Amino acid sequence: MKTFIESIYMTCRRSRCIGLSLLCVLLFFSNNSYGESKTGTAVIDISGTWVGAWKTPMMGDQPQEIVYVLKSENGKITGSQRLPFGTDSQIVDGKIVGNRLELTVRMESFGSFQDQVVTGEISGNEIKITPIMPGPPAENNSGTGGASSGNNSPPPGNEGAQGAPPAQGGQSEPVVLHRGVPTPSYRAASVDFKTLPEVSLPAVLALPWNGLAKTPPMGWNSWNKFQTKIDDKTVREIADAMVASGMKDAGYTYIVIDDGWQWKRDDNDILMPNPNFPDMKALADYVHSKGLKLGIYSSPGPRTCGGFEGSYGHEELDAGTWAEWGIDYLKYDWCSASSIWDEKEMQAVYQKMAEALRKTGRPIVYSLCQYGRASVQEWGPSAGGNLWRTTTDISDRWQSMVSNGFSQSDLSPYAGPGKWNDPDMLEIGNGGMTADEYKTHFSLWCMIASPLIAGNDLRNMTDETKEILTNKEVIAVDQDPLGKGGYRLSKDGETEVWIKPLANGDTAVALFNRGTSEAGMSVKWSDIKMSGKLKVRDLWSHRDLAALPDGLTVKVAPHGVVMVRVSK
Ligand code: GLA
Helix, strand or coil: CHHHHHHHHHHHHHCCCHHHHHHHHHHHHHHHHCCECCCCCECCCCCEEEEEEECCHHHCCCCEEEEEEEEEECCEEEEEEECCCCCCEEEEEEEEECCEEEEEEEEEECCEEEEEEEEEEEECCEEEEECEECCCCHHHCCCCCCCCCCCCCCCCCHHHHCCCCCCCCEECCCEEEEECCCCCCCCCCCCCHHHCCCCCCCCCCCCCCCCCCCCCCEEEECHHHHCCCCCHHHHHHHHHHHHHCCHHHHCCCEEECCCCCEEEECCCCCEEECCCCCCHHHHHHHHHHCCCEEEEEECCCCECCCCCECCCCCHHHHHHHHHHHCCCEEEEECHHHHHCCCHHHHHHHHHHHHHHHHHCCCCCEEEEECCCHHHHHHHCCCCCCCEEECCCCCCCCHHHHHHHHCCCHHHHHHCECCEEEECCCCCCCCCCCCHHHHHHHHHHHHHHCCCEEECCCHHHCCHHHHHHHCCHHHHHHHCCCCCCCCEEEEEECCEEEEEEECCCCCEEEEEEECCCCCEEEEEEHHHHCCCCCCEEEECCCCEEECCECCEEEEEECCCCEEEEEEEC
16 A cells, blocks of 8 residues: 555656645655654654543443553554553553554453453544453353353353453454543552462361341442442442431441452551552441441452452451451452362352451451352352352343342242342442332342342432332341242243242232333232232332232333232
8 A cells, every 4th residue: 555655656746737746745744644664663652641431331331441551662662551450461562553553462361461462543642442351252251140150260241341350352342542641550460370379278168157147238339330439538428328318227237348449468468458548447437436337348369350459368367457447248259269269169268268257256247259150059158158149240231130130039048047149239329220120120139138239329319219229118028037038939921920938927029020011910819828818018109009809910010010018
């Protein structure tokens, strides 16, 4: 192409025609704006820091910062790449050909390195770059999530990607970069896991119950709304809002700081919070002064899903630090541990931290987060867990919520006081679903006896969101002391009836319509093994319903629910 342009250009120069001469000038400039020297090396200096906002469904649709620090020297480009997850990657080589940028990025995915070529297009003061997701290519990723997907990769595909390195590597949509100043990152440096000292695992035992979480834990977690953009001030304001909004009165207690609070280890190997959390003990004191409890997050691997320092090889030390701060809840997220151990070792890995927590003498609720792999429901309680994730990450979309929630029926026998199935945190109030869909979300989680961990910004909830999250009659079903997990009684096309036996002999019944048009639905009392003169309480409209002697017939809104409590 270049030779062709050059030959026309030379012809132009030799010609006397004005039109052609103008064309000559145009070609001269276009030829030179490619910024190529005769040898094909770059003359455009793109040295500096470039920042962009990456919006991809893989990241839950929220734009995330992406940063390239570039250094151009003698036609060679080096520097670093920071994606919204994982550690910073080195750019080991790069060049500009025409307006096309080509970078060789040494990407780390769970402790192993791979060189990937990332391409971009330079235009004026913008670079349109096409980042590459770390992780194995699609064909190696057999995970489907759900209760017992037996693979060893990070959280699969779509749902697993909020901060977790996506399981499926490959190119993403282009992102426009501008010169700018990035937000400080406190992620840990890249490390080759093979160089780390080996961590021994305990012999597998059946640990006794720690006596905590008699009913499913209720609280709030920073991840769904804030991802890693979380700090002391926000957590304090959330605690205030938890009280002021009536959430605390409705039973919400734990304020859990998810990934992104960590920094580096000090000279004594103590894991320090990053400067966004100047004093964790003071923060815990503040949260406790409101009658609430504080939770934290870590990983058994060397790195968390977001690329921060994990607890690998520092289990007792970290448990001790958290106990000293006054931490009451730990979410322990598998993530990079998948590069060290296989699934057969998961139970021992989780038990190791349970033992470390118990050694501190502080009551700490223990939340296992390994996306439902290796049939965790069968060994979660023995490993000391009070709750365990049963699915990949939820996102604020109907399909994601439906696939997490409606897949839980078979797991109901595993729930009980002190041990709960966790299909992930609530998305209510985050804006991606309608009010009816959020009511379905909340009703389903309460039927399952799932932990109720809100994931929205409690400081500015609409009345509608507040009403859903604080519906005491629905919450009473979740928190029922019998601790039975609800299950699917019947399914007919897009409609499903779920039931949950309650401590006083009542039955909670939820009639779900997953379809997109209104549905007429019925349940027969004989199907829920009840008879006689029954009282039927609608838990969303808060009124008693007139039921027929042999059952109940209702109209259910599209994507909606009617949830009742049936009493003798
Ligand atoms: C994983 C978990 C999420 C969240 C992120 C943090 O994806 O499943 O709930 O904790 O990691 O990086």
